[in-house]
Amino acid sequence: MFQSRLMDAAAQVQAHLDATMGSLGNLPVIHAMRYASAGGKRLRAFLVLESARLHGVSPDHAIWPAAAIEAIHAYSLVHDDLPCMDDDALRRGQPTVHVKWDDATAVLAGDALQTFGFECVSRPECHPDPLVRADLTLTLARAAGAQGMVLGQALDIAAETAKTPLTLKEITTLQAGKTGALIAWSAMAGAVMARSDTAPLQRYATDLGLAFQIADDILDIEGDADKVGKAVGKDADAGKATFVSLLGLDGAKARARELVNDACDALDIYGNEATTLREAARFVISRDS
């Protein structure tokens, strides 16, 4: 069930991004925006759509925050890959934007993808209730900004020049911002749209986000670059503290399993309706890319 719903979500969000960006014109920066936001697992879009389904929110509305979060995620990857940041040449098995075009186009395309994300959640088509649109925008800004994703990235940069490696507590804070905040927003989006309690999905998503990052660190050690679609072994080579370096490979795997169990337990209130989200949590630590 999860795999087919993930594929459905991927197809739906891709069609929506194509339709919405298709009208933007023909400049290199537009092509770069579309290139950067194509492909990927679409886990965040899936979480938005599944969280909306759980709360009886129409997919016609939910597709807008799903597109928004994929655009914001894509912007963060384009800027992260820049030579002055992580300097990555490969992403999802394809040349990164600054390699295929140039650095200036990558900066601009990332900037415009962020703006596009905020446009998606503030458009009237996103939801008839303007309070929902304003709340989606506000929570998205907080998840993406200097107390969310950018905070995590800034801590990551600071860690590179720090004299001592990060502690487990520090790396958990870093990752809660860097990858956790957007994942949490995705999982909560349906509850925000239905104006329901976001607490159960927030607990689910916090554990899921951390498990996701631990799985990423494990893939960086055990993964196959062809399957992962980007360079592996970079963190270990750079001597960076990761969950694996701090907990050991077996310890990291055990912690990820524990987090996934906690994530599933947080959904008890939804009963069987949340089966697909529980399967998603288990997928996150078993994936090979």
Add this chain to the structure above:
Amino acid sequence: MFQSRLMDAAAQVQAHLDATMGSLGNLPVIHAMRYASAGGKRLRAFLVLESARLHGVSPDHAIWPAAAIEAIHAYSLVHDDLPCMDDDALRRGQPTVHVKWDDATAVLAGDALQTFGFECVSRPECHPDPLVRADLTLTLARAAGAQGMVLGQALDIAAETAKTPLTLKEITTLQAGKTGALIAWSAMAGAVMARSDTAPLQRYATDLGLAFQIADDILDIEGDADKVGKAVGKDADAGKATFVSLLGLDGAKARARELVNDACDALDIYGNEATTLREAARFVISRDS
């Protein structure tokens, strides 16, 4: 009257940015955000506050879109100054962010400033009516994105490698996006907040934005680098088409005066209440920085 109101607006928006960003923490990226959003003429904040006053909107509400537009403007400058973009070392008479910190911090600080701008207009404190907050967000996203400011920047990059210099029509489209879109949003913000007709202020701001850019091109020829606070003569040295290269110095000055007269005429409906906005338009073409 205009000069004192411009100074008031500058002081108010600076205090508001300080108060709002003060809680963000102590990382270099936060310092860079505050550094990049300090100073400047604050013409955009002034336009927001003046447009709000004209429509009877409380300054307690209007200060939020004023802070938002200054943050978005600051983000665009930080990224524009990057080595892969315009490669400028000086801005407002101070070292640019990538010079004072590094390129990675400049990318991240710009990213976070954009996010901060969207947070400002979606916060409940910005306006009690969520429809106003959603509309401010949507119009801001359209002004800043791939059909507004980023479009202008992309056309600017494309022009650098083009075989023939831009025509007057092309450079007008470029500048309407690059600088005009945010100026127009600022001038219309008060009407959006009051849910009034934005058309008169849109006509005013379109002419004002173009006059502003023509004045910039004139300053690039006639200006004093110490007063302007950044390098001058760059466009002429680079052989770029500007309003001055296309119209001549006298022709550019005449066109700017004509645009300012048109901008003032567009405010007839507001009578004497709009005197300060008319003075602002005249200031834009008489400034020396």
